[in-house]
Amino acid sequence: MARQASKSSLLFSGSDWDFKTLSRAYDAIEAIAVEELHLETYPVQMEIISSQQMLDAYSSAGMPLMYRHWSFGKHFLHQDLLYRKGGRGLAYELVINSNPCIVYLMEENTMALQALVTAHAALGHNHFFKNNQLFKQWTDAGAILGYLDFAKGYIVRCEERHGLAAVEAVLDSAHALMAQGVFRYHRPPKLSSERQREGLRERLEYEEHSYNDLWRTLPPSQQTANDKGHDLERKKSLNLPEENLLYFLEKNSLILEPWQREIIRIVRVIAQYFYPQRQTQVMNEGCATFVHYTLMNMLFDRGQISEGAMLEILRNHSNVVFQPAYDDPRFSGINPYALGLDMMQDIQRISTEPTAEDREWFPDIAGHGNWLEILLNAWADHRDESFIRQYLSPTLIRKWRFFVLGDAADQPHCQVSSIHNERGYAKIRAALAHSYEIGANQPDIQVVDVDLLGDRHLRLQHKVNDGILLEDASRDATLRHIRRLWGYEVSLAAVDAETGAAIHERSTSQIAE
Amino acid sequence: MPIFIDRRLNPKDKSLGNRQRFLRRAREELKRSIRDQIRTGRIADVDAEHAVPMPERGTGEPSFNNAWNSGRRQHILPGNRHFSPGDLIPKPGQGGGAGASSPGNTASEDDFRFVLSREEVLDLFFEDLELPDMVKLSLKEILAFKPRRAGFAASGSPTNINVGRTMRNSHGRRIALRRPKQEELDAILREIATLEVVPSSAAARQRTAALREELDRLERRRRRIAYVDPVDIRFNRFDLRPVPNANAVMFCLMDVSGSMGEREKDLAKRFFVLLHLFLKRRYDRIDIVFIRHTHLAQEVDEETFFYNTQSGGTVVSTALEEMHRIIEERYPAREWNIYAAQASDGDNFAGDSERCIALLNGKLMRLCQYFAYVEIIDEREAHIFGTTENGTSLWRAYSEIDLRWPNFQMSRIATPADIYPVFRQLFGRQPAPRKRA
Numbered sequence: 001m002a003r004q005a006s007k008s009s010l011l012f013s014g015s016d017w018d019f020k021t022l023s024r025a026y027d028a029i030e031a032i033a034v035e036e037l038h039l040e041t042y043p044v045q046m047e048i049i050s051s052q053q054m055l056d057a058y059s060s061a062g063m064p065l066m067y068r069h070w071s072f073g074k075h076f077l078h079q080d081l082l083y084r085k086g087g088r089g090l091a092y093e094l095v096i097n098s099n100p101c102i103v104y105l106m107e108e109n110t111m112a113l114q115a116l117v118t119a120h121a122a123l124g125h126n127h128f129f130k131n132n133q134l135f136k137q138w139t140d141a142g143a144i145l146g147y148l149d150f151a152k153g154y155i156v157r158c159e160e161r162h163g164l165a166a167v168e169a170v171l172d173s174a175h176a177l178m179a180q181g182v183f184r185y186h187r188p189p190k191l192s193s194e195r196q197r198e199g200l201r202e203r204l205e206y207e208e209h210s211y212n213d214l215w216r217t218l219p220p221s222q223q224t225a226n227d228k229g230h231d232l233e234r235k236k237s238l239n240l241p242e243e244n245l246l247y248f249l250e251k252n253s254l255i256l257e258p259w260q261r262e263i264i265r266i267v268r269v270i271a272q273y274f275y276p277q278r279q280t281q282v283m284n285e286g287c288a289t290f291v292h293y294t295l296m297n298m299l300f301d302r303g304q305i306s307e308g309a310m311l312e313i314l315r316n317h318s319n320v321v322f323q324p325a326y327d328d329p330r331f332s333g334i335n336p337y338a339l340g341l342d343m344m345q346d347i348q349r350i351s352t353e354p355t356a357e358d359r360e361w362f363p364d365i366a367g368h369g370n371w372l373e374i375l376l377n378a379w380a381d382h383r384d385e386s387f388i389r390q391y392l393s394p395t396l397i398r399k400w401r402f403f404v405l406g407d408a409a410d411q412p413h414c415q416v417s418s419i420h421n422e423r424g425y426a427k428i429r430a431a432l433a434h435s436y437e438i439g440a441n442q443p444d445i446q447v448v449d450v451d452l453l454g455d456r457h458l459r460l461q462h463k464v465n466d467g468i469l470l471e472d473a474s475r476d477a478t479l480r481h482i483r484r485l486w487g488y489e490v491s492l493a494a495v496d497a498e499t500g501a502a503i504h505e506r507s508t509s510q511i512a513e
Numbered sequence: 514m515p516i517f518i519d520r521r522l523n524p525k526d527k528s529l530g531n532r533q534r535f536l537r538r539a540r541e542e543l544k545r546s547i548r549d550q551i552r553t554g555r556i557a558d559v560d561a562e563h564a565v566p567m568p569e570r571g572t573g574e575p576s577f578n579n580a581w582n583s584g585r586r587q588h589i590l591p592g593n594r595h596f597s598p599g600d601l602i603p604k605p606g607q608g609g610g611a612g613a614s615s616p617g618n619t620a621s622e623d624d625f626r627f628v629l630s631r632e633e634v635l636d637l638f639f640e641d642l643e644l645p646d647m648v649k650l651s652l653k654e655i656l657a658f659k660p661r662r663a664g665f666a667a668s669g670s671p672t673n674i675n676v677g678r679t680m681r682n683s684h685g686r687r688i689a690l691r692r693p694k695q696e697e698l699d700a701i702l703r704e705i706a707t708l709e710v711v712p713s714s715a716a717a718r719q720r721t722a723a724l725r726e727e728l729d730r731l732e733r734r735r736r737r738i739a740y741v742d743p744v745d746i747r748f749n750r751f752d753l754r755p756v757p758n759a760n761a762v763m764f765c766l767m768d769v770s771g772s773m774g775e776r777e778k779d780l781a782k783r784f785f786v787l788l789h790l791f792l793k794r795r796y797d798r799i800d801i802v803f804i805r806h807t808h809l810a811q812e813v814d815e816e817t818f819f820y821n822t823q824s825g826g827t828v829v830s831t832a833l834e835e836m837h838r839i840i841e842e843r844y845p846a847r848e849w850n851i852y853a854a855q856a857s858d859g860d861n862f863a864g865d866s867e868r869c870i871a872l873l874n875g876k877l878m879r880l881c882q883y884f885a886y887v888e889i890i891d892e893r894e895a896h897i898f899g900t901t902e903n904g905t906s907l908w909r910a911y912s913e914i915d916l917r918w919p920n921f922q923m924s925r926i927a928t929p930a931d932i933y934p935v936f937r938q939l940f941g942r943q944p945a946p947r948k949r950a
Contacts, residue, residue, distance in 0.1 A: 019517050026515050044515035056527040071574055073535030076528045077627040176576050325592020403593040408585040413601040419593055432589045443577045468584030470577055477575035
């Protein structure tokens with residue numbers, strides 16, 4: 001009866017949507033999100049797009065504007081094929097970390113789905129983008145669209161002036177190094193690198209001017225004594241070692257024209273922009289999923305969503321958080337939506353109805369009572385790796401029945417090292433957290449030395465962790481790209497990270513062009 | 514309240530430019546796979562979409578990747594049912610060495626086929642035929658349309674305004690709405706003028722005032738009801754009607770004796786494909802008849818035509834006779850446009866060439882719209898034969914016909930680029946000056 005009475009307060013009925021209903025639903029959802037969940041978001045800009053446009057967005061890294069490059073065309077063909085064959089459905093939404101926050105809604109969505117998507121993207125993701133430290137520190141939501149616009153225009157101008165092929169060559173090479181084109185640990189050096197290069201150039205000029213052949217005749221002993229210090233000084237002047245290869249090439253390559261440097265910079269800036277997103281998949285999706293699930297239930301409890309619509313919402317929700325077991329043919333890794341949501345709901349449980357085990361593991365949040373405060377802090381302060389390291393509970397490990405499989409390449413067998421038991425909890429938690437550490441899972445390659453005054457041989461070092469080497473073919477191809485940007489010989493030495501022992505060295509002089 | 518933007522009406526194909534860039538990059542490889550498909554496919558299928566595999570070269574996007582087969586790593590998996598610590602699990606695909614499946618290495622993104630549109634296929638096909646651009650354009654055009662008057666429309670471009678119809682509408686509307694005519698106004702003005710000449714009496718003043726009021730009313734009404742209103746305007750409407758098309762039949766004649774090898778047949782096929790494309794542009798319905806011959810001729814299907822070899826001598830006239838028989842039987846020249854294309858390496862049985870001349874002169878050339886003969890020669894022979902009138906017996910015999918019939922074309926082909934000149938006359942409006950290369 002109560003439900004009958006509240007019929008008029010329904011946000012929508014039926015599956016068709018129009019802009020008025022969308023707007024009313026957004027207002028209601030936002031009001032409840034601010035009031036109950038204390039979410040804080042950027043203003044929202046919702047854009048209705050068709051499936052074709054969604055495919056377009058997929059192939060340009062989800063951005064509304066992007067410069068042109070053949071590789072996007074290739075990705076489009078691939079996505080298009082998967083979609084047409086029915087191998088993959090399209091996302092219901094796409095959200096861009098910008099200010100205002102742009103949310104794409106598919107026109108095919110029913111009204112119930114649009115409401116779900118609004119809660120998920122326009123509030124959940126949006127809140128995360130605005131409040132998470134990583135995004136706050138490393139990306140500039142207000143400027144990204146303007147920057148992309150500039151980048152697109154700049155590359156078009158370059159193509160007009162220098163030809164498609166020349167621009168494409170630089171982009172190809174820069175794309176190959178995108179994963180090595182981010183600052184992981186420190187932000188770009190404060191001292192303007194322009195000035196630094198200027199200084200270097202002046203020094204070089206001075207040395208040229210004051211060149212005197214007599215110096216060469218000095219006894220060699222003095223030089224060798226100086227050598228070590230000289231080396232160090234040289235590395236220091238170039239800020240070596242440098243993990244950001246694109247940055248290093250942009251600033252120090254001697255063969256690049258200014259426009260080529262700018263293009264590398266564009267690729268680098270875009271790579272850096274996406275870096276936080278890659279580190280916060282579980283958190284980001286977990287936050288959005290938790291928000292939409294909680295908000296939709298609240299709306300339903302208040303009688304603003306009908307039972308039919310709620311059923312549809314729940315069905316979609318459970319599809320999204322579906323996690324098959326490792327031996328299921330559908331298994332394709334851990335579903336970040338499922339893990340994120342489970343962990344956040346687990347935090348909610350621990351803070352309100354903790355068990356003895358929880359009190360032991362999480363003394364500061366067990367029984368804390370205010371789960372929202374804990375979650376808001378977690379959303380603000382953590383990335384996947386630290387979040388899991390801090391909050392994955394034994395209860396959840398048992399629920400997911402996690403186990404760790406040790407896999408050494410030289411063994412014919414994999415070995416189960418930990419399972420969900422008393423001894424395994426901490427190990428599983430550490431291993432899972434580690435697997436979300438991007439820095440540890442991507443090859444660690446740095447510029448270690450280059451003698452700009454000598455043969456200009458660029459020396460890279462690959463710190464080999466756990467004996468994991470690089471794949472030969474792609475390594476050679478990528479080295480060729482670096483050589484193209486650097487202009488002189490490039491070599492990559494693989495060095496064991498723990499012992500420091502050299503494993504092997506590969507130089508572009510060994511690779512055919 | 515969020516901002517809503519409806520993007521659905523934005524231009525589609527935002528990534529078309531990227532697709533074009535990609536195709537350009539992979540051009541060589543795509544060209545090769547299209548050529549392979551044309552070699553193995555049917556002539557009529559060239560003019561359609563084709564699915565091609567992802568090119569391997571030039572489209573890779575390398576980056577530093579960890580090699581999956583080195584080092585020690587840990588997998589964290591959900592859904593453990595029966596494992597205990599210390600359990601050993603054999604790795605998949607390593608026991609017998611037969612299974613090639615490597616974890617995380619299956620179904621690479623680069624391993625798929627995609628579809629090229631008809632235009633893109635034709636572009637690639639035309640690449641080394643060296644067709645003039647106009648011809649490429651006209652071949653890609655699907656049908657010729659001709660605008661035809663078809664009544665009137667309420668919208669259109671200003672150049673198409675039909676003045677008569679527009680004025681008729683305007684006239685009718687003016688009558689219906691009782692737009693005051695100029696004559697009425699003039700009459701009132703005249704009356705006022707006459708009244709004002711006479712020294713004023715009270716009645717006259719009253720009359721004048723009434724008239725002025727009436728005049729004012731009429732003028733306002735005239736202003737409100739336009740002389741020509743937008744609703745009156747009618748435009749001539751044009752319908753695009755396809756140009757009437759007739760039926761055509763295309764005879765492919767080829768010598769299939771042992772001397773015709775893989776290369777010769779490939780060139781011949783391209784020659785036939787091009788003729789078919791051209792005919793398809795002009796005619797709604799095209800039948801293709803394949804006649805192969807050694808010392809005997811027979812009508813065969815396309816498969817047999819290109820892929821079966823036969824041993825035997827070479828008697829060209831048998832093919833011409835067969836063609837004549839089929840025309841008599843199935844394709845009366847009054848209803849069908851008959852095109853013939855003959856490919857050969859120029860060998861013929863001694864004395865048979867005379868018979869060919871007689872057949873062509875006497876019967877066939879009268880029936881055919883166009884008869885093209887290509888002689889496929891070795892690239893090394895090209896510069897020897899290229900400039901001379903000498904040549905094989907068939908060449909010499911056909912040279913005579915070439916002089917006599919304007920709808921006969923002949924050429925020697927050594928490379929794909931030589932094919933087009935044979936058709937030059939077909940594509941040109943006027944018969945191009947005949948040049949023998």
